[in-house]
Amino acid sequence: MRGHTDFALYRRLLRQVRPYWPHLGGILLLSLLSSPLALLTPLPLKIVVDSVIGSHPVPGFFGALVPEAATPSDSTVLLFAVGLIIVVAVLRELLKLAVSFLRMYSGTKLVLDFRAQLFHHAQRLSLLFHDSKGTSDSAYRIQYDAQAIRWITIDAIPPLATAVVTLVGMIYITFQIDWQLAVVALTVSPIFFLITRFYGRPLRKRWRKVQQLDSSAQSVVQEVLSALRVVKAFGQEAHEGSRFLLRSRETMRHRIRVNLAQGTFTASVSLVTAAGTAAVLFVGVRNVQAGILTLGDLLLVMGYLSQLYGPLNTLSHSNATLQSSLASSERAFTLLDEVPDVVERPNAQPLFRTSGAVAFHDVSFSYREDRQVLHNVSFEIDPGTRLGISGATGAGKSTLVNLLIRFYDPTAGQILLDGVDLRDYRIADLRNQFAIVLQEPVLLSSSIAENIAYARPSASEEELVEAAKAANAHEFIVSLPHGYETRVGERGMSLSGGERQRIALARAFLKDAPILILDEPTSSVDTKTEAAIMEAMERLMCGRTTLMITHRLGTLANCDAQLEIEDGRVVRLEQRRIPVASTSKNVAEPLPRSKETHE
Numbered sequence: 001m002r003g004h005t006d007f008a009l010y011r012r013l014l015r016q017v018r019p020y021w022p023h024l025g026g027i028l029l030l031s032l033l034s035s036p037l038a039l040l041t042p043l044p045l046k047i048v049v050d051s052v053i054g055s056h057p058v059p060g061f062f063g064a065l066v067p068e069a070a071t072p073s074d075s076t077v078l079l080f081a082v083g084l085i086i087v088v089a090v091l092r093e094l095l096k097l098a099v100s101f102l103r104m105y106s107g108t109k110l111v112l113d114f115r116a117q118l119f120h121h122a123q124r125l126s127l128l129f130h131d132s133k134g135t136s137d138s139a140y141r142i143q144y145d146a147q148a149i150r151w152i153t154i155d156a157i158p159p160l161a162t163a164v165v166t167l168v169g170m171i172y173i174t175f176q177i178d179w180q181l182a183v184v185a186l187t188v189s190p191i192f193f194l195i196t197r198f199y200g201r202p203l204r205k206r207w208r209k210v211q212q213l214d215s216s217a218q219s220v221v222q223e224v225l226s227a228l229r230v231v232k233a234f235g236q237e238a239h240e241g242s243r244f245l246l247r248s249r250e251t252m253r254h255r256i257r258v259n260l261a262q263g264t265f266t267a268s269v270s271l272v273t274a275a276g277t278a279a280v281l282f283v284g285v286r287n288v289q290a291g292i293l294t295l296g297d298l299l300l301v302m303g304y305l306s307q308l309y310g311p312l313n314t315l316s317h318s319n320a321t322l323q324s325s326l327a328s329s330e331r332a333f334t335l336l337d338e339v340p341d342v343v344e345r346p347n348a349q350p351l352f353r354t355s356g357a358v359a360f361h362d363v364s365f366s367y368r369e370d371r372q373v374l375h376n377v378s379f380e381i382d383p384g385t386r387l388g389i390s391g392a393t394g395a396g397k398s399t400l401v402n403l404l405i406r407f408y409d410p411t412a413g414q415i416l417l418d419g420v421d422l423r424d425y426r427i428a429d430l431r432n433q434f435a436i437v438l439q440e441p442v443l444l445s446s447s448i449a450e451n452i453a454y455a456r457p458s459a460s461e462e463e464l465v466e467a468a469k470a471a472n473a474h475e476f477i478v479s480l481p482h483g484y485e486t487r488v489g490e491r492g493m494s495l496s497g498g499e500r501q502r503i504a505l506a507r508a509f510l511k512d513a514p515i516l517i518l519d520e521p522t523s524s525v526d527t528k529t530e531a532a533i534m535e536a537m538e539r540l541m542c543g544r545t546t547l548m549i550t551h552r553l554g555t556l557a558n559c560d561a562q563l564e565i566e567d568g569r570v571v572r573l574e575q576r577r578i579p580v581a582s583t584s585k586n587v588a589e590p591l592p593r594s595k596e597t598h599e
Contacts, residue, residue: 009326010152012333016114017153023106024153030099031162036169037092042303044081044088050296052078103158107150114149118142118335126341127407128367136219141335145211148328156322174304177297184283185305188276192269199265203323206258211327213251220244280305342409344427351429354418356383356514356545358404363413365399373399374568376413381561383514386546388559396568397549401517404547405434435513437537439520441504443492448477449484451492451503455511463510470539471505472532498529505536516541518548 017024050056052074122130122138130138174182224231224240231240284298359380366372374396381387389397402408403415406422415422422430435455443451452464459467464484468474476499480486492500501521508516521533538558548559556562564572 006326009329013149013153013329016149017110019113020106020110020153023102024158027099027102027106027154027158028161030095030102031158032165034092034095034162037088037095040084040088042300044084045303046296046300047077047081047084048296049299050294052081054294054296056294056296099158103154107154110154111147111150114332115142115146118146118332121336121338124340125338127402128341129338131367134219136222137215138335139222140211140215140218141332145328145332148325148332151325152322152329156325174301177301178284178287178293180287181280181284181301184279185276185301187279188272191272195265195268195272199261199268203258203261203265204327206254206261207324208327208330210251210254210258211324211331213247213254217244217247217251220247277302277305342406342427345423348426349420349424351417351425351433354433354514356385357381357416357418358515358545358547359416359419360400361414361416363403363410363415365396365403365408365410365412372568374403374410377565377568377570378413379563379570379573381545383545384543385561386541386548386559388556388562389547389549389565390551390556390562391565395565397565398519400565401519401547401549405436405517406430433513434515434517435508435511435540436517437501437504437508437519437521441492441500443488443495443500443503445488445490445492447482447485447487448480448503451488452484452506452510455507459510464506467506467510468503470509471502471536473499473502473506473536476502498533501529501533502536505533505540509536509540514544516544516546518546518550520549520551 119142122142171182171186174185220240220243224244231237280301284293284301287293288295288298357380360377363374363377364372365374377396377400389400391397399408403410404422406427409423417425417430417433444454449461449464452467453459456463461484465474468477468484477484477486488495488500488503492503495503505521518537521537546559550556560575562572562574563570
């Protein structure tokens with residue numbers, strides 16, 4: 001969106017809020033009703049000056065509003081003018097209350113839906129995007145930049161439309177009273193336009209830079225707090241504090257520059273409005289002295305002029321917010337316009353349960369053009385095979401399984417599951433065939449029960465307990481003060497490494513997927529805990545196709561085949577024994593039509 005014109009950006013915003021057009025229409029209609037009330041506001045003063053203090057006849061509409069029997073005495077006219085002030089004030093406040101409620105409801109719902117859309121899209125983007133861009137900037141755009149859509153479409157456009165209608169009405173009435181005053185008042189309009197054009201685009205560019213720096217400072221906070229144990233262990237609190245202050249001070253400097261530019265813009269607008277008001281006052285007084293218009297007419301025109309220049313001054317003061325919001329909306333739309341690297345084909349076929357036959361045919365992959373990770377990898381494994389994958393750090397072991405789960409797509413070659421290219425399956429159905437246990441298990445900051453049920457939220461309590469027992473986790477869970485309802489803390493850090501690993505195994509048991517991926521699941525636990533985990537893993541691997549990344553010879557001894565990778569190439573593929581036959585639950589079944597999932 002960068003470099004787009006204001007018109008193109010507003011058009012994109014209006015398309016985005018299309019479901020809320022009835023709400024915007026209601027806000028606009030109620031706001032427009034305030035225009036005739038604004039035109040009535042200075043009228044009582046004119047009536048009092050001309051018809052109570054002066055001797056001019058009352059306006060023609062007075063007879064229609066006051067009963068014929070009433071004598072249009074000075075007291076009657078004065079009471080009418082005072083009453084008109086009260087009525088107009090009450091109506092204006094009621095309108096304000098209605099507009100405020102509708103704006104609050106519509107704006108809150110609009111931001112919520114836009115954030116949800118951005119969050120859903122961010123989840124669809126590949127790991128490659130998040131690895132290269134970082135997650136903190138996407139989080140900043142979802143949480144903060146998304147709010148700009150409310151300010152522009154709810155808080156800015158309806159008042160602007162109301163100001164335009166009010167402007168037209170005031171110009172028309174002013175022309176009816178004294179065309180010379182109307183011409184003088186309008187002479188400042190081109191100057192307003194030129195000033196806004198001169199300051200608008202540079203301000204947005206500067207605000208865009210401020211938001212980038214603000215997001216960068218926020219990323220430091222997120223990185224440090226997520227790795228706080230490492231920071232404390234190496235005594236780097238002061239260094240990280242200095243890094244945060246450095247980026248925050250740079251943001252502050254740019255904010256000061258933006259505010260100085262905004263102050264110059266506001267001062268220019270104020271000077272122009274002051275010059276316009278002075279010119280109208282000078283010409284108006286001359287016309288009163290010449291008998292061309294009454295003093296009440298002059299006061300009426302000056303009242304309209306203050307309401308005409310008032311919104312212009314307000315728009316100038318809010319111009320920095322407007323440009324900041326436009327810059328934020330550009331950043332939000334930029335995230336929304338990112339195209340996922342892994343996409344689902346329009347005619348992708350469903351997959352109910354695979355048999356577990358995996359084949360890599362000349363698969364190559366690179367994160368960047370200058371960094372090739374895998375080179376022409378080829379191998380095949382039968383259903384139920386336990387494949388041990390070994391190799392030095394950085395050899396491409398994890399990349400291999402990430403391609404199988406389709407976190408990435410290969411840059412060359414083909415990966416088959418049951419003889420079908422992975423890209424021909426629905427993504428959700430494909431990933432539902434895998435259960436994953438990582439070296440560092442990932443737990444959510446919720447209860448143990450919720451973490452286990454994450455694999456299958458519809459599971460019953462009995463099924464959760466059964467999965468925990470199979471993973472040798474039930475005994476330590478029930479010993480906790482709150483049992484399965486115990487909160488595990490952020491990333492599960494209130495539990496030991498072995499306990500977190502066994503919960504991850506229980507999650508894999510509950511999912512009951514036909515293919516199991518184990519990535520160094522026992523590398524960070526003690527010997528006793530490893531024995532319990534290995535016993536549970538042995539049950540979990542039974543009858544399933546298993547890909548196990550490990551360096552331990554003891555673990556590799558339990559595998560049916562071994563694949564060794566070096567510098568992204570297969571250097572050895574050894575078939576040790578025929579794999580255990582798959583359980584009946586794991587055999588390939590017909591592929592019924594299921595609910596379509598698009599990513």
